[in-house]
Amino acid sequence: MTVLQSLKNFVRSKSIHVAYVDVGSCNGCDIEVLACLAPRYDIEQYGIFVHNNPREADVLLVIGAYTPGWEGKLEGLWEKIPDPKVAIAIGNCPISGCLFNRPHTLVDPPVAKHIPIAAQVPGCPPRPTEILSAILSVAPTVFKDYEVRK
Amino acid sequence: MTKRTVDVSIPVGPVHPCWKEPARVKCETRGEFVLSAEVELGYMKKGIERIMRGRPWQEVMFLAERVCGICSVIHNMVFIEALEKISAIAVPERAALLRVIVNELDRMQSHILANFSYCYTIEHETLGMYLLDTREKVMDELERITGARVTCAYIVPGGVRFDLRAEDALHLRASLEALEKDITRYMGMFEHGPLIALRSRGIGILTKDAAQEACAVGPTARASGLPESDRRLRHPTYQKLGFTPVSREEGDNFARIMMRFQEVLQSIALIRTCLDTLPEGPIRGGGIPGEGEVAYSGEAPRGELSYFIRTDAAGRVVEISIQTPSIMNIEACCHYMLKGVASLADVPSTFVSSDPCIACTER
Amino acid sequence: MPLSIVYYAKEFFRGEWARKFLAAKTAPLVTPTYFRNYPELTGKTCTHHLFCMMACPAPGAIDVVRTPEGWMPRIHVGHCIRCGLCVEACPNGVLRSGRILESMFYDNTKLSFSFRIDVDTERCMGCGNCAVACPVNKLIDSQMSHGGRASTDDLLLKVNEGKCQVLHVEKCTGCKTCEHHCPNEAIHVARLLEAVHAPEDEL
Numbered sequence: 001m002t003v004l005q006s007l008k009n010f011v012r013s014k015s016i017h018v019a020y021v022d023v024g025s026c027n028g029c030d031i032e033v034l035a036c037l038a039p040r041y042d043i044e045q046y047g048i049f050v051h052n053n054p055r056e057a058d059v060l061l062v063i064g065a066y067t068p069g070w071e072g073k074l075e076g077l078w079e080k081i082p083d084p085k086v087a088i089a090i091g092n093c094p095i096s097g098c099l100f101n102r103p104h105t106l107v108d109p110p111v112a113k114h115i116p117i118a119a120q121v122p123g124c125p126p127r128p129t130e131i132l133s134a135i136l137s138v139a140p141t142v143f144k145d146y147e148v149r150k
Numbered sequence: 151m152t153k154r155t156v157d158v159s160i161p162v163g164p165v166h167p168c169w170k171e172p173a174r175v176k177c178e179t180r181g182e183f184v185l186s187a188e189v190e191l192g193y194m195k196k197g198i199e200r201i202m203r204g205r206p207w208q209e210v211m212f213l214a215e216r217v218c219g220i221c222s223v224i225h226n227m228v229f230i231e232a233l234e235k236i237s238a239i240a241v242p243e244r245a246a247l248l249r250v251i252v253n254e255l256d257r258m259q260s261h262i263l264a265n266f267s268y269c270y271t272i273e274h275e276t277l278g279m280y281l282l283d284t285r286e287k288v289m290d291e292l293e294r295i296t297g298a299r300v301t302c303a304y305i306v307p308g309g310v311r312f313d314l315r316a317e318d319a320l321h322l323r324a325s326l327e328a329l330e331k332d333i334t335r336y337m338g339m340f341e342h343g344p345l346i347a348l349r350s351r352g353i354g355i356l357t358k359d360a361a362q363e364a365c366a367v368g369p370t371a372r373a374s375g376l377p378e379s380d381r382r383l384r385h386p387t388y389q390k391l392g393f394t395p396v397s398r399e400e401g402d403n404f405a406r407i408m409m410r411f412q413e414v415l416q417s418i419a420l421i422r423t424c425l426d427t428l429p430e431g432p433i434r435g436g437g438i439p440g441e442g443e444v445a446y447s448g449e450a451p452r453g454e455l456s457y458f459i460r461t462d463a464a465g466r467v468v469e470i471s472i473q474t475p476s477i478m479n480i481e482a483c484c485h486y487m488l489k490g491v492a493s494l495a496d497v498p499s500t501f502v503s504s505d506p507c508i509a510c511t512e513r
Numbered sequence: 514m515p516l517s518i519v520y521y522a523k524e525f526f527r528g529e530w531a532r533k534f535l536a537a538k539t540a541p542l543v544t545p546t547y548f549r550n551y552p553e554l555t556g557k558t559c560t561h562h563l564f565c566m567m568a569c570p571a572p573g574a575i576d577v578v579r580t581p582e583g584w585m586p587r588i589h590v591g592h593c594i595r596c597g598l599c600v601e602a603c604p605n606g607v608l609r610s611g612r613i614l615e616s617m618f619y620d621n622t623k624l625s626f627s628f629r630i631d632v633d634t635e636r637c638m639g640c641g642n643c644a645v646a647c648p649v650n651k652l653i654d655s656q657m658s659h660g661g662r663a664s665t666d667d668l669l670l671k672v673n674e675g676k677c678q679v680l681h682v683e684k685c686t687g688c689k690t691c692e693h694h695c696p697n698e699a700i701h702v703a704r705l706l707e708a709v710h711a712p713e714d715e716l
Contacts, residue, residue: 206704208706212570212571212594293548294547297547297597297611297613298548298596299548307707308708308709315619437707438627463631
């Protein structure tokens with residue numbers, strides 16, 4: 001790895017862009033992610049910017065239990081995110097389907113079947129501090145030893 | 151040579167920076183002018199009502215909460231009160247008032263979040279962040295009483311789960327003081343901000359007739375001058391508290407946001423009245439749900455919420471149908487407010503001002 | 514004019530200001546004690562009533578396993594929704610979460626289970642599988658014949674005149690073994706949860 005590349009990796013790992021996508025949750029985790037923006041938790045002080053644009057994201061927060069409406073679309077969205085990228089499952093829904101994983105349901109958990117998930121934050125919904133610490137623990141690994149593929 | 155303008159259909163969403171949840175709004179435009187709009191849903195359908203069937207109340211209660219994560223308390227409350235109506239379970243006075251306190255706290259945080267979303271959409275982040283910080287204080291109180299921030303699971307048949315402790319009541323009173331001061335200040339900022347007025351006043355107008363025609367509910371209807379649309383008027387506990395709804399006449403984005411600010415202040419007053427009149431006594435009356443069917447409505451932060459429930463002899467839900475407020479507001483938004491919006495940049499802000507909740511629309 | 518530039522430069526290059534500007538973080542956030550977190554064990558003895566599993570609304574969130582020290586409830590993170598119903602339903606206070614146990618003691622509240630057995634006489638064939646399989650019956654009359662007939666009336670279930678009969682519903686523990694062993698889906702057990710004030714003598 002060149003010095004320039006490792007310098008780029010270091011700088012980029014200090015400014016993580018986050019996008020979140022709701023694939024069929026109850027909204028509770030969405031508002032806890034929004035609450036991370038609040039001055040009390042202040043996600044931006046760690047250099048994390050919640051922009052919600054997949055095209056320039058490094059970290060994708062997946063919320064929800066994968067409804068049929070997202071079939072194929074979530075995979076498409078995952079491909080649109082430039083390398084390097086990680087996905088974090090927020091809440092119980094992407095991990096186990098939470099309460100919705102019952103007979104006659106329409107959802108198809110876990111999300112890890114459809115896109116690779118790097119970290120999980122259990123809880124229904126998780127506290128903003130839990131979400132924050134999960135993003136912070138994953139952030140250094142995103143750009144670690146990353147090299148542009150020729 | 152004159153510049154030709156063509157009709158373009160512009161999709162907004164499903165993943166849009168301003169939207170918390172996936173929905174797609176297709177706008178037929180001529181230049182910047184929006185001719186008509188159509189909403190496309192179907193990204194969040196989980197089939198909750200089908201999952202609920204054949205389950206006892208302790209499971210359906212949590213599923214009902216997860217119909218909508220933002221206004222979870224009212225879903226819990228309407229479902230449990232419908233069950234109580236079926237099987238004639240009486241609620242102790244103290245529990246009924248505690249329900250109102252938690253419900254109004256939930257309404258406050260939902261309204262503040264809606265106003266934050268609007269301020270964020272019109273790129274007034276300062277006010278948005280102030281509001282989000284204020285919301286955290288409300289969430290603290292909610293957590294102090296119920297033990298959880300979002301999905302509180304506070305209301306059970308015949309009462310509530312936890313009592314309000316004396317020290318928590320004192321804390322609640324103190325932070326209500328602070329909240330009232332803050333909200334009044336932010337309301338003044340919103341009311342007198344000249345740039346906010348440019349982005350909100352006279353945009354996305356829903357007239358009174360149109361609101362009636364589109365069956366708009368909740369703050370969206372009350373901002374268009376329909377105060378009697380408030381279901382809290384028909385709730386016995388609120389009637390005892392002497393509740394009168396507030397309303398505005400303008401019916402534009404500005405009115406809808408101001409409406410929510412006013413309702414937050416009203417909720418603070420309601421909680422104060424509850425705390426003043428809170429009697430000592432039991433918080434649970436017991437009671438097992440029985441057989442029957444009922445249609446019951448309550449006022450969610452977004453409008454009227456109706457449950458139709460049929461239960462069997464063991465109190466299990468046999469049939470359930472939920473009507474959530476957002477579906478009417480989304481229809482009103484797309485067919486009346488968005489029509490004639492002068493600029494495409496106002497489409498997200500108008501859509502957000504009607505406070506759509508896609509999760510409870512599709513369930 | 515130059516003075517003010519000097520003033521600003523002095524202000525901005527102060528070490529304290531620069532440190533604050535570059536490295537200020539909000540105070541570390543602590544989870545409040547009143548938050549209902551994942552249930553933890555209090556160390557009391559579990560009596561294997563399984564009320565925690567019956568009250569749990571989330572599929573696969575809690576089970577009770579046998580350990581060398583005895584029965585122990587185990588919470589599955591990723592399934593548990595932190596509702597705290599298991600804490601309230603437990604008759605022995607084995608689990609603890611946030612302030613729930615404390616509140617139950619102060620408010621004198623509890624969740625109590627009762628069971629209701631419905632036998633569909635149209636569908637019941639009187640095979641007696643339910644009565645034989647019932648673990649409560651096994652304790653009372655271990656000699657019960659395979660047809661579900663017995664001489665004693667102390668039983669929970671008994672086949673009488675070709676139909677299954679519920680004799681003492683208060684003895685039911687809600688295990689649903691009869692429901693699983695019925696070949697014709699004729700017997701149904703409903704677990705009724707009631708939120709009540711605890712009776713005075715149980716404190």
